Amino acid sequence: MEVPILKQGHYLIATFQAELSDADLLRLRDALVTQVGKFRSRGVIVDVTVLDVMDSFASRTLRDIAHMIRLRGAETVIVGFQPEVAFAMVQLGLTLEGVPTALDLEEGLLYLDQKTKVREYELGTLSRGRGKPLS
């Protein structure tokens, strides 16, 4: 089961469509890390709303994705955890430390907007504006 990666302006959005096997997760990781560089994206949103369970491998892969994308110069936010999934993960000690999370896609976009604006400001690129979105 392939996870589609949508390009939306400066962001990449990967929405889980079903439960994923370990191999699918690794493919998603590699695809995201590659495409972040290819499209010069500033942020990545991984939407896990459909997931009813999250095992240790999946949560470690999500953490790896976030850290690798940070190293590639972009931000990641994981969105859409179900309440039951969130609590089960915490009980298993899978707290995704250091990985930003948000309620849903909308919140994730807001978070990335804020985060990347701060970054642009820090880099002194804000005055030049964000430029035309690539079409």
Added chain:
Amino acid sequence: MNTVNAKTVTAPPPAESIATLLRELVAHLRQNRTQLREEWARRITEAKLLTAMSREEIFAEATSVYDNYVEVLETGAVEALQAYARNLSERIIPRGVETDEVVGIVLLLRDVLARSLFAKYQTDFKKLNNILDAYEPAANRIANTVAVGFVQERERVIRQQQEAIRELSTPVLQVRERLLILPIIGVIDPLRARQLTEQLLRGIRTNRAKVVVIDITGVAAMDSNVANHLVQTVEASRLLGATVIVTGLSPEIANTLVTIGVDLGKMNTVGDLQGGIEEAERLLGYKVAQIEQAPQQI
């Protein structure tokens, strides 16, 4: 005495004779009703049982119990007594009557009646033995019935109260757009902790909350299990994208949290609920200002 007892045990009287003996016994108890009842009420007061009730009330209840008691001896059917015991328990439990008192008075009645039997048959030892053989199992069954009835009623009341407490439990309240508060009052047991977490996480999703203030001013102490649960709730809320601020930690709870080694980087704590809400408003970008001229009504 022992040898006599042993002999009667090896040769129990036939069934008809037990019925005859019980009939005789009941007749005796009916005859001496007034005197035995008074004796019993006197012994209850002496033993300082049922102190929550007045002397008249004790006498009235004693009369009913006595009549029921004799009836059970006569018919052997405990249903009426069971119903009466339940009814009595319903009336006296709210007044703080304890289990030992109820068991105590029934045992007292058994003793009072046994004494009167001793007095009546003191000349005929064999007859006394036979009468007691008939009386004792019946009397014990009655004591059993009343005690069990009382305890069952108490348990029913406790179950009812537990349900009531569970329903009262804890509301998740929205005080501003995207800001929830969760005031917790009372003892938190693992079941309640779990329920709280579920309610909170669901509340975060439905209200799209960004910040949650959990106020535990009303919680005196919590064990390490529940403290751990609290920490997990904070982390699970973060996974849903909400920040949790915990307010009103008592020194004891602070001690527990430090003992279980909570990571203070994850826990956002503020002294009291007011401070917590102010901090939450700051996080959400609200600024509360007093208008210069306050309305005169205040």
